Amino acid sequence: MTSILKYFFSFSLLLWATSIYAQSSQTTVNDSAAQRRVQLDVMNKVNKNKYIYQGAYLNLDIYDPIATLFNGGRFQFEVSADVSLWQRLFPAIDFGMMFMDQKNTDYRYESNGFFFRVGANYNFINFKDTRRYDHILAVGVRYGYAHLGYKLSDAVCTNTYWNESTSAETEWKPVDTGWVEFLATVRAQIYKSFFMGLTIRVQTFQHFYQASTDYPSYIPGYGVYGSSSTNWGVDFTLCYQFPYKKKPTL
Amino acid sequence: MKLKTIYCIFSAIIIAVCMASCSGDCYVPTKARMGVAFMDSTTLKPYTINGLTVQGVGSDSILYNKVNTSVIYLPLHDNAEQTDFKITIASTVEGEQDKEYIMHIDHTPRPQLISPECGCVMFQTVISADVSPVMSDYTIEIYNAEVKNIENDIHLKIFF
Numbered sequence: 472m473t474s475i476l477k478y479f480f481s482f483s484l485l486l487w488a489t490s491i492y493a494q495s496s497q498t499t500v501n502d503s504a505a506q507r508r509v510q511l512d513v514m515n516k517v518n519k520n521k522y523i524y525q526g527a528y529l530n531l532d533i534y535d536p537i538a539t540l541f542n543g544g545r546f547q548f549e550v551s552a553d554v555s556l557w558q559r560l561f562p563a564i565d566f567g568m569m570f571m572d573q574k575n576t577d578y579r580y581e582s583n584g585f586f587f588r589v590g591a592n593y594n595f596i597n598f599k600d601t602r603r604y605d606h607i608l609a610v611g612v613r614y615g616y617a618h619l620g621y622k623l624s625d626a627v628c629t630n631t632y633w634n635e636s637t638s639a640e641t642e643w644k645p646v647d648t649g650w651v652e653f654l655a656t657v658r659a660q661i662y663k664s665f666f667m668g669l670t671i672r673v674q675t676f677q678h679f680y681q682a683s684t685d686y687p688s689y690i691p692g693y694g695v696y697g698s699s700s701t702n703w704g705v706d707f708t709l710c711y712q713f714p715y716k717k718k719p720t721l
Numbered sequence: 722m723k724l725k726t727i728y729c730i731f732s733a734i735i736i737a738v739c740m741a742s743c744s745g746d747c748y749v750p751t752k753a754r755m756g757v758a759f760m761d762s763t764t765l766k767p768y769t770i771n772g773l774t775v776q777g778v779g780s781d782s783i784l785y786n787k788v789n790t791s792v793i794y795l796p797l798h799d800n801a802e803q804t805d806f807k808i809t810i811a812s813t814v815e816g817e818q819d820k821e822y823i824m825h826i827d828h829t830p831r832p833q834l835i836s837p838e839c840g841c842v843m844f845q846t847v848i849s850a851d852v853s854p855v856m857s858d859y860t861i862e863i864y865n866a867e868v869k870n871i872e873n874d875i876h877l878k879i880f881f
Contacts (some may be wrong), residue, residue, distance in 0.1 A: 531746065577840050626832045628843040630799045635782060637799040637843065639832035684846060684867055688834045695836060697749065 484533040494715055519625060523598060525555040527713045528658075532567070534707040544573035544580075547691055549587075549706065558598040561609065562591045569619070569691030578626040584619025584646075586692030592656060604660040605712065613652040615674070620645045648679035650702075658710060666710035674702040746841035749868045754794040755826070755847065755877065762860070767791035772811025777804070778823065785812060788864035792875070795826075797868065799843040800856065803827050808852075822852050828868070842870050850877055 474540040539546045549567030556562070564587065571582040590613030597606050624640040653676070658668035674693050677700075679686070689695055694702045761768040768791055769832045775785040775793055784806075785793055797804045827848040832841050845868035850861050862878045 520880055573837060576835075578834055580834050623834050623841070626834065628799050628832055628841045628842040630843070631797060632777065632782060632784070632796040633798055635799050637830075637832075639799075639830070639841075639843070643834060684844070685831060685833060688836055695837065 499582070506637065510641070525558045526560075526605060527554045528552065528710050529713070530708040530710045532706045534706050535567075535703055539714065545569065545571040545689065549692070551708070553592065555605070558602075559594050560591060560605075561594065561607070561611070563611070563613075564589050565613070565615075565673045565692075567692055569689075571621075571689060576627070578622045579620070580685060580688065580691060581624070582619055582621035584617055584691045586615060586617035586690075587651065588613040588615040588692065590614060590652070591652075598682055601637070605666075606660055607658045609656050609658075611654045613654065613672075615652055615692050616648070617651045617686060617691050617693060618645070618647050619691055627629060641685070644683075644687075646683070646687055646690075648677065648690055649653070649680065650674050650677040658708075661710075664712045664714065667710060668706070668708040668710050670706040670708065672704045672706070674704065675700060677702070738814075743855075747836065749835060749839055751835065751839050752796070752840055753842050753844050753847065753868050753869045753870050754796050756792060756794050756873065756875040757877045757879065758792045758864075758875045760791075760880045762858075770810060771813070772819075774809040774842075775812075776807050776809075778796050778807055779805075783876050797826060797830070797845050799803050802829060802840055802848075808837065820836050824850065824852050826850050844869050847876055854877075 481559060526634050530553070532551070534545040535549060547569040549565060549568060551563055553561045553563035558578035566585070566587045568585045569583060572582045573582065590611055591606075592609035592611035594607040594609040596608045599603070622643045623639060626639045629635070630637070630638050652672050653675075654670050654672040656668060656670040658665050658666050661713045677690075677693065677696070686696055694704050696702075730845065738761065746755065759770055760766070761767040769789055770791070771789045772791070773785055773789050774783065774787055774788060775795070776783045777796070795804075796804055804826045805875045806824045806826075810820045810822075810825055814820050827847045827850070829848060831844045833844045835840050847863055847866045847868060850863065852859070858881065862880065863876065864878045865874065865876045868874075868876055
């Protein structure tokens with residue numbers, strides 16, 4: 472696409488330059504500067520709305536690793552990548568993994584798995600070619616998928632009526648699950664190619680690929696699984712923008 | 722907006738969210754009880770039994786003592802695959818003895834971790850249910866075999 476554009480406006484330039492030369496038998500310094508301005512105007516008009524690709528981003532979530540200090544026994548990390556198209560549309564893909572080993576006097580719960588999400592964001596602000604920074608304020612949608620396994624052992628279940636305290640365990644169970652997410656995100660350019668982002672997600676339409684009477688207590692990428700039909704989550708990301716060629720200026 | 726302001730806002734948000742994730746309370750039921758509904762086989766509407774007493778066989782504690790109700794919720798054993806309940810229905814005829822029955826439930830217990838705050842609850846899968854001696858003109862239907870920590874959930878229906 473870039474090669475086609477290059478050849479197209481190079482050919483246009485050649486045509487334009489040729490026609491101007493044919494009409495003028497003598498060029499001066501002022502005429503050359505004016506000609507250059509005209510040529511750049513042509514470039515700008517040709518390329519206006521043609522800068523489809525406007526940068527690629529690599530995002531690292533730092534909220535989950537920090538939350539590990541507070542949630543006891545669960546470590547999860549997530550990376551994501553997205554591409555800016557017209558600074559309006561941002562196709563994105565997320566990937567993450569979870570390792571969980573929660574132990575206390577009442578149970579031991581082990582689980583590990585991975586997840587990924589695919590989707591896109593739509594930016595509402597700051598999308599003109601003359602913008603100084605690449606901040607965005609966007610909403611988006613994702614489809615998430617997770618594969619995990621889990622096991623409950625040394626579980627103490629208390630039955631107050633029968634006055635029983637039972638120790639039980641389960642086998643290692645694999646699970647595949649999917650869900651739909653709606654999100655809102657803000658990403659601010661902090662310094663050169665470095666950004667900080669904050670994303671709030673609402674997850675819904677969660678479903679298991681295999682019918683089962685049991686369920687995991689936590690799904691990577693989704694969060695705590697329970698009786699509620701929706702879930703919500705937060706990501707706080709550090710982002711790096713891969714350099715891209717910006718619009719030329721006079 | 723200045724960079725320092727952006728840093729402060731983002732830091733405050735992430736700290737607030739981390740603290741919110743530290744909640745230590747349990748907000749869901751932590752008991753799994755089997756719901757039994759009494760139904761009128763003609764109208765298919767709830768059927769109220771008067772003077773109903775229910776007690777687990779092997780327990781000294783009475784679950785329901787001479788109540789008038791169309792639904793009862795019964796706790797099953799966590800460490801066994803069968804549970805019996807003694808059901809007594811007060812006689813409406815003077816001089817007649819109360820009717821006693823034994824409800825026998827076969828079930829499979831399954832431990833389930835609800836959450837770190839709520840701990841473990843024993844879910845059950847009901848295999849079969851019967852009443853002895855046989856009540857006249859009744860049928861038992863397993864409406865929902867999975868007994869979980871959902872309040873007011875019905876698992877058996879007894880049609881009179």
